[in-house]
């Protein structure tokens with residue numbers, strides 16, 4: 634059997650359960666393509682899954698490969714895959730219930746891949762799919778954000794937040810962003826109109842009557858968010874499904890976004906990148922063999938933008 638280098642999780646637990654090793658090289662089923670991975674990126678779900686998050690729902694067969702962002706080149710196509718061809722440069726967010734992209738090769742359903750932005754290298758392209766699709770779906774499908782509205786974005790300096798700030802501005806919305814003060818100039822450079830240091834200021838003291846809240850933090854941040862919305866406004870959580878009774882008590886809508894693959898949205902994101910209107914922010918790039926350090930770096934909870942993993 635052909636082998637490849639991969640980072641695999643052998644049991645749920647801390648960083649020690651990650652092994653950089655030889656693994657079987659997958660072969661594509663009829664509706665899948667085999668992608669030679671050039672880069673992937675770290676999302677918090679990677680270390681959450683490693684620790685056993687949602688293990689009742691996501692029943693991985695051990696050992697399994699994490700990493701649900703990919704940018705690479707199509708190496709082979711399944712019999713019924715018609716849109717993509719060998720040699721295409723693609724990016725996407727593969728199915729989270731299957732092996733991920735911390736590996737030299739991955740099989741992905743053709744329906745989950747788009748052509749990557751032409752103006753970016755693979756490392757930058759790989760930081761886009763999961764986080765940017767989440768931001769897009771939370772802002773536009775969940776909150777139905779439109780031009781002239783105001784959105785409060787919690788965790789604005791992170792992977793999802795940095796795309797959300799840019800996408801909300803592109804829509805013509807006013808953006809209020811929470812982050813520690815070291816990130817305020819950075820967030821203003823991405824387009825944020827107002828920044829709030831969550832360490833020193835209670836956002837509910839300075840924010841009122843917003844149309845939407847995008848919450849990447851939740852917990853007590855989420856509990857305090859309903860009161861800053863105008864009546865009929867929308868609270869969107871990308872963590873736990875929000876409490877509908879609390880939302881109703883404040884006269885607001887509450888929505889939960891769990892990112893879905895979407896080729897049309899990936900195409901639109903690629904166009905925004907290639908026309909210079911959207912940019913991924915990378916804090917640091919690690920080689921695949923150092924995926925453990927890459928995950929540790931993200932697990933601090935203070936990544937600015939994204940951590941990327943270079944595979945080739």
Ligand SMILES: NC(=O)c1ccc[n+]([C@@H]2O[C@H](COP(=O)([O-])OP(=O)(O)OC[C@H]3O[C@@H](n4cnc5c(N)ncnc54)[C@H](OP(=O)(O)O)[C@@H]3O)[C@@H](O)[C@H]2O)c1
Nearest residue numbers: 677767788790791792793812813849871890891892935936
């Ligand atoms: N539902 C979905 O489909 C979906 C998709 C993607 C992500 N998620 C989840 O959403 C969360 C965020 O993901 P991510 O990729 O954006 O994470 P991330 O990149 O690791 O977020 C790090 C950022 O969070 C900021 N932060 C930390 N504590 C904060 C607070 N109390 N208030 C405001 N900002 C704070 C940090 O800013 P400072 O350094 O300035 O503190 C840092 O920039 C994760 O829990 C992830 O699992 C869900």
